[in-house]
Amino acid sequence: MENAKQLRNTLLLVFAALLWGTAFVAQSVGSSYMGPYTFLASRSWLACAFLLGLMAVRRVGQHRKGVRLPFWLHRKTLALGGTLCGVVLFAASAAQQMGIGTTSTAKAGFMTALYVVLVPVCGIFLGKRPGVKLWVCVAVSVVGLYLLCLAGRDTLGLTGGEWQLLLCAVLFTLQILLVNHFSPRLDGVQLSFAQFFIVSMLSTVCMFVFEQPTPQQFAGAAVSVLYCGIMSSGVAYTLQIIGQRELDPTIASLAMCLESVFSALAGWLLLGQTLSDAELAGCVLMFGAIVASQLPDRRR
Secondary structure, eight states: OHHHHHHHHHHHHHHHHHHHHHHHHHHHHHTTTSOHHHHHHHHHHHHHHHHHHHHHHHHHHHHHTTOOOOSSSSHHHHHHHHHHHHHHHHHHHHHHHHHHTTSOHHHHHHHHTTHHHHHHHHHHHTTOOOOHHHHHHHHHHHHHHHHHHTTTTOOOOOOHHHHHHHHHHHHHHHHHHHHHHHGGGSOHHHHHHHHHHHHHHHHHHHHHHHOOOOHHHHHHTHHHHHIIIIIIIIIHHHHHHHHTTTSOHHHHHHHHTTHHHHHHHHHHHHSOOOOOHHHHHHHHHHHHHHHHHTSOOOOO
């Protein structure tokens, strides 16, 4: 039963990675119409509206079954968890957008996904020591990431802006650990809403301070904002919160780093971009690492 639950939660995270990966296509299209803060604010407010509607529909279903609960559960914990997760998610998204503008998308994808290494390392200091099998899976996934993102394309030398991408990886690591801490204690949809409400407010302030949004920008990027707001933000981050519940954070990071694989496949299928033999080998290694992480350990 425990293995089945772990497999289910891992599959939820893989589906979230699929949504995040395919959203790269929508993000690339949307970025040609509006600035990063405007795009982030637009998709985040749309995610809030979607999640609020989902909570309202679910509440109607509860009332029909005779269940009467407060609309907001565990308010103090929800406020704390939503604020912390939201602030870190906003900072990670902003650092990623700034870093992407200074380097190749291949290096940006590789460096962002380095949280797959940072999560188990941080877990050691939090008293969660991954076994040998998980460390091997992490190492295999990093090799796969390198083949997918950098093989034959770029070097690992760092410029000023690329340090921001390393900061982004650290912040996404913190976000994963925060979700791992708060998700067992809160409703997943409500935590997702609280998180995006904070992101929406912060990105809206930055939008008006650093950018000049116009109605034409919103009209041009409407389809991209719709997909990223509902599917990539509203659905995928809720799946992350639900999927990480009672799941080893190292396995969670392995599943979510498949975002790089799905973004490459989406570019191949939707934008006509080709995949080299090294990139295909990287995809295979990363998928293999996820499958291996789900195999039960041998018992004496």
